[in-house]
Amino acid sequence: MLEVKGLRTYYFTLKGVVKAVDNVTFSLGKGEVLGVAGESGSGKSTLAWSLMGYVPPPGRIAGGQILLDGEDVAKMSEDELRRKVRWKKVSMIFQGAMNALTPVFTIEDQMAEPFIIHMNMTKREARERIVELLKEVGLDESFLRRYPHELSGGQKQRIVIAMALLLNPELVIADEPTTALDVVVQAQIMNLFKKIKKEYNISMIFITHDLSIIAEIADKVAVMYAGKVVELGTSEQIFLNPQHPYTQGLLKSIPKLRSKEKISWIPGTPPNLVTPPPGCRFHPRCPYVMDVCKRDEPPMVEVEPGHFVACHLISRR
Amino acid sequence: MGGESNGQVIFKAIDLKKYFPLRRSLKEILTFSPGRFVRAVDGVTFDIRLGEVFCLVGESGCGKTTTGRMIARLLEPTSGKMLYKPTQETLSKVPPKYVDKDGYVDLSQKLPKRIDKLLRQEIQIVFQDPFGSLNPRMTVYNILKEPLIVHNIGSSEEERREIIYRALSEVKLTPPEQFMERYPHMLSGGQRQRVSIARAMILRPTLVVTDEPVSMLDVSIRAEILQLMLDMQASRNLAYVFITHDLAVANYLCTRIAVMYLGRIVELGPTDLVINNPQHPYTKALIAAVPEPDPSNRFKIREVPIKGEVPSAANIPPGCRFHPRCPYVMDVCKRDEPPMVEVEPGHFVACWLHAKH
Incomplete structure (x- = not known):
């Protein structure tokens, strides 16, 4: 490959x-x-x-x-x-990426962006896909509305991993x-x-x-x-x-x-x-x-x- | 390494606490609500014996560094006692009213500056970050001369040079004349950490706190620094407090291990017993989580029996x-x-699994 x-x-x-x-x-x-x-x-x-x-x-x-x-x-x-x-x-999880999440956007907003831009999805479609991915990395729906500063190191790393998997x-x-x-x-x-x-x-x-x-x-x-x-x-x-x-x-x-x-x-x-x-x-x-x-x-x-x-x-x- | 050390107890911490106040919100001030604290260290009791490597192990935020800093007296404890047994030479200079019947000096009491300085000389610290803990504008020579000036060691420049020369050769930065005139940026991480160790050792301490001294170094040179620490202990009579998050390193180096969780010691004992027969569920989980260089591990999921992450020390x-x-x-x-x-x-x-209730 x-x-x-x-x-x-x-x-x-x-x-x-x-x-x-x-x-x-x-x-x-x-x-x-x-x-x-x-x-x-x-x-x-x-x-x-x-x-x-x-x-x-x-x-x-x-x-x-x-x-x-x-x-x-x-x-x-x-x-x-x-x-x-x-x-x-090819996607990448950069070193220290969990500290590079945008502090002013919610998890949903940061994760939805590539779907909306790359795949022409609507916000609702994007949300469904994000919830699926969050479940995959062991987080639940409640994380959609949260900001990075509310998460622990491990949770942020899970978000970053989910983001690397966004576009399959x-x-x-x-x-x-x-x-x-x-x-x-x-x-x-x-x-x-x-x-x-x-x-x-x-x-x-x-x-x-x-x-x-x-x-x-x-x-x-x-x-x-x-x-x-x-x-x-x-x-x-x-x-x-x-x-x-x-x-x-x-x-x-x-x-x-x-x-x-x-x-x-x-x-x-x-x-x-x-x-x-x-x-x-x-x-x-x-x-x-x-x-x-x-x-x-x-x-x-x-x-x-x-x-x-x-x-x-x-x-x- | 390992086994029992039967050295005498030179340091006792009794119910040691360190609280850091949190900033109060306007609402809290207006309603006169009590201040809130981060209880970084919340009542730890242990003793340290001469000739041993005493290890404080725990995850980030468990209070191990704060404890180390209190031992090195860089932080004042909020409450609790620290008793230290000075060497005979120092003890003879301490007025008897500050010394208890067993020869311990209570470090938490108010001591005259002269006495305090003598005691501080005997407890030194090596910091985690070899890049941040050396002044970039001082040469290695000046970095090592500073403690000599502060503690008035060596009467002439030649004598101090001699002491620094010996300190550098002891940490195997040879030839010493070459290293003396270098600045920290001209040294590798391992060499810098050697300078930090030399700086702590130059005052001939009996108790040395080392706060993650190898965690920022490359794997291939870690062993070299650990061996250097053990060699120095063999040639001098001293005790280490070794602070680490890495249980494998603790197993290699330490005589006794204290596992800390959220400001408290949850398990304490000789290394072999703690590693091979852990009793506290937290210690068990920590040990289960340590990765090992065995390629068959990739086929199995590591069972870590605890869930979630460490809660904040402000909200215990x-x-x-x-x-x-x-x-x-x-x-x-x-x-x-x-x-x-x-x-x-x-x-x-x-x-509570082990205590009667």
Whole structure:
């Protein structure tokens, strides 16, 4: 359904070109959920914006293809994007979107707008559809007349999720949808996502720094580091058989509730993307660094069906 | 980590409360109706032992940060007592009339400024936000020199430089000379948090309050900061109050856990007992809600047995404050506040399911 090939999104700043997304390739089938994991500055949010054609200036898509049902989103004009893609085919739950609800409109008014504008619905038709959606996300009719300040964080997040589902998109991108929420509410929202995934058979891309959240929902996982996907595979492959030293390091750094297993960390800090390190971008922090890593970029190698790793340790084997 | 620490009790909080007044409306003023308060911390009692990591866990708005700030004495409690046992050296400088028979000083009484300063030196705090808690216009050197100036430590500039040098190498910001002249914006989040830790540790405190010190850092470097905190504890004799919303981190680091809900401690005990044998319905729900990196989780719905969200601290439900969300609610819960009962040695729960009524 979605195929991303060699996508490059760069920010052309005065200090140089920031290669926020550099040669990213993956595909996503109908009803599949992809989790994108990475630290701050790894390019995961930029990847999401690219898929919507929303890259903020001075950034733009510098190369590659984003094939959505065979059509290349990367080449579309702003007008085409607006008419064909955004919110109809691909919708997005932005990071912190729940704080971006308009404080002066009721929930009904904010939610009805796209129906009235895009679908030429009357107000009454729109209301019926909104009530249906609110029920879907676990809220009742009484929320129609409320203003955002009357809602709790979890309720606002439910509204935002309902808004992403308004026009029946095929793909929903969620950027850190639970980071600002408390654990209990986070679990409730994750349950809601699981329900939506099951009932709507919708594809989702889940972007978060928290691998535990990815394990809660994703079928496939892409691990990003400094603008590149370093490992890609099914959830089982990534969590149970991680191959890239970065993925292994990330997994070892998560404290667990049920064990006192010693956690470790990855020394150093992520690189500056204007002047990324030559060769493998992870080499300055890698415990297994070899000479070749400092020189050549590692190719993506398929280690088992569907499991790709970009590391010289693997490609040399 | 974990297990029992048999260190002596250096800090006792007894029925500690902090109320913040709410602004009154015109109608309320005209009708002389009583003022309303946000009861951020509403009667917490606990003690902290030397050599342990004491954890305050809870969701946002449960009063854990307010409690931490009261311990660090950045906030004055509305009522309640805070007893602190200073080190021998400091104790010898405190006039006996301020010290009780067990060697505790009541921090809520009015103390002479000189004495107060000595005591404040021994209790320090590390803040959550490494981006907001360091002055952007001061170099690391000046940031670390400030506490030395305030507390009159080091007689000459050279001596202070020496102390700062050692503090920086202790938090592994090496080589220290290089970091001294940098400004906070030239440091990464992890490095900034190290500076915050150095700033707290430079006064050689015995009690350090750390308010979510790793929650704003990237996952891959969190462990490094946690390990640094444990190393510092091993090399010095000190106690931590660790404030967090993350039970997994609490499990990793802490000796004892106190679970807070709406300004009260609902469960308190050694980490293993609280995590593996939780007794309060709220603790059970919190534990059930923690996501874990197990890919089979995606096929199941996580059963979180409680409904709704935390009510506002300005409008606390009567009786047990958890009762509107509790799956086991009984009549007594709506009426009376549950007492703290010891269910097994050192493990306390405030719930009517465990208390006689």
